[in-house]
Every structure is written in structure tokens, then in C-alpha cells.
Amino acid sequence: MRKWFPSIYDKVMNPIERRAFYSIRKQLIGKAEGKVLEIGAGSGVNFPYYKKAQEVHAIEPNMYMQKRAVNKLQSAAIPIHFYEASAEKLPFADNSFDTVVATLVFCTIPDVLKAFKEIEKVSKPDATLLLFEHVRMSEKPFLAKLQDVLTPGWKRVCDGCHLNREPLELLQQTRFLVKEPIYYFGGLFVTVEATNSKECSK
Incomplete structure (x- = not known):
């Protein structure tokens, strides 16, 4: 991630967060319970929404985003621990987490399926995965094609963000x-709640 991108991220996103994403995040993140793993915590926008969790272990591969997130720790009602790590290689033991949270992050993860497999491994059997992502608008062919056309340029400007990712297809693997x-804004954004169906290892 470029150094300049974290410096402008909050300024660009704050109006959208207040007008569009506030209620979505509040409802979704409010479901996180127990020991929580947050994938790609970014600048810490989710921190104020944790109400039921005991503690949060947040990974963020970019040190500049981490520095911005530290400023938001005071808004959290629970302990939050930071790790500089990637979603494809999580530094946690198997069966560690009751809930995993990821919001607007799978658009930039290089290997989405590998990340999902890692999350599956470190979360407990019956653990909950809470996602909020933007997706390819497959049911609207013209808009989906427009996302495909815009993605190469968008990736360069927005630091690797893919407009046309379809993470739910990979999650099903x-x-x-x-x-x-649950879809929002004409199908551009989606929230997902999923349960880890793996059996408890002996």
C-alpha cells in the first residue's frame, strides 16, 4: 500500500461512512461475540461498533494504516490487539476465534480463497464469519461489465482494490x-453471516 493512500483514506471515506455505511456496520459488527479476529482493520473504523466482544485481535498488513488506527483505540469499549500480518498467513493457533470480521477488505487481498481457508483454520467450529463487501453486480450485465472495464485503473488509484471481485463464490469453496x-445499493454491497461447519479436531 502506498504511503499517501492511508493519509487520505479517512477524509475520502468519512462522508460515505456517515451517510451510507454507519447503520450497516453497527448492525453487523454488533453481532461479533467472544474472542474476535478482524481481517484488515485498516484505520480502525469498526472499533466503536464492537459491543458484545470480549477482545479483538486485528490484523493489518500496512504500518501506515496501523498508525491511523491507533488513534481510534480510545473509541473502543473492549481491548484491541494489533498485528502486522496478511490474511493469507495468520499468526494464530487453530480454533482460536469465536467470530471473524472483515469489512471492505477482500477486494484487495491477493489470494482470497487462501485467506478464507486461513480464517476457517483459525476460527472455532461453529464460529461466525461476518462480512461486508462490495461485489461484482453479476445480475446487472452492463454494470458488471463496467466494473470489469474500470477495475485496472481503479486498482492503480485505489491501491489494489478490485471492483469486480466475487468473494461469495470463493467462500462457498x-x-x-x-x-x-443481504444486498445494498442495487447489489453493489453485501453483508454475509456464515458459520464454520468444520468438526472439532481431537
Whole structure:
């Protein structure tokens, strides 16, 4: 991630967060319970929404985003621990987490399926995965094609963000059982709640 991108991220996103994403995040993140893993915590936008969790272990591969997130720790009602790590190689023991949270992050993860497999491994049997992502608008062919056309340029400007990712298709290749997705803004954004169906290892 470029150094300049974290410096402008909050300024660009704050109006969208207040007007569009506030209620989505509040409802979704409010479901996180127990020991929580957050994938790609970014600048810490989710921290104020954790109400039921005991503690959060947040990974973020970019040190500049981590520095911005530290400023938001005071808004959290629970302990939050930071790790500089990638989603494809999580530094945690198997069966460690009750809930895993990821919001607007799978658009930039290089190997999405590998990340999902890692999440499956470090989360407990019956653990909950909570996702909020933007996706390719497959049911609207013109807009989906527009996302495909815009993605190369968008990736360069927005630090690797893919407009046309379809993470739910990859999630279905794991042992997570997906409840009915909820779509927003014409199908551009989606929230997902899934359960880890793996058996307890002996």
C-alpha cells in the first residue's frame, strides 16, 4: 500500500461512512461475540461498533494504516490487539476465534480463497464469519461489465482494490455455511453471516 493512500483514506471515506455505511456496520459488527479476529482493520473504523466482544485481535498488513488506527483505540469499549500480518498467513493457533470480521477488505487481498481457508483454520467450529463487501453486480450485465472495464485503473488509484471481485463464490469453496446474503445499493454491497461447519479436531 502506498504511503499517501492511508493519509487520505479517512477524509475520502468519512462522508460515505456517515451517510451510507454507519447503520450497516453497527448492525453487523454488533453481532461479533467472544474472542474476535478482524481481517484488515485498516484505520480502525469498526472499533466503536464492537459491543458484545470480549477482545479483538486485528490484523493489518500496512504500518501506515496501523498508525491511523491507533488513534481510534480510545473509541473502543473492549481491548484491541494489533498485528502486522496478511490474511493469507495468520499468526494464530487453530480454533482460536469465536467470530471473524472483515469489512471492505477482500477486494484487495491477493489470494482470497487462501485467506478464507486461513480464517476457517483459525476460527472455532461453529464460529461466525461476518462480512461486508462490495461485489461484482453479476445480475446487472452492463454494470458488471463496467466494473470489469474500470477495475485496472481503479486498482492503480485505489491501491489494489478490485471492483469486480466475487468473494461469495470463493467462500462457498470452504466449510463456511452462508446464510442468506443481504444486498445494498442495487447489489453493489453485501453483508454475509456464515458459520464454520468444520468438526472439532481431537
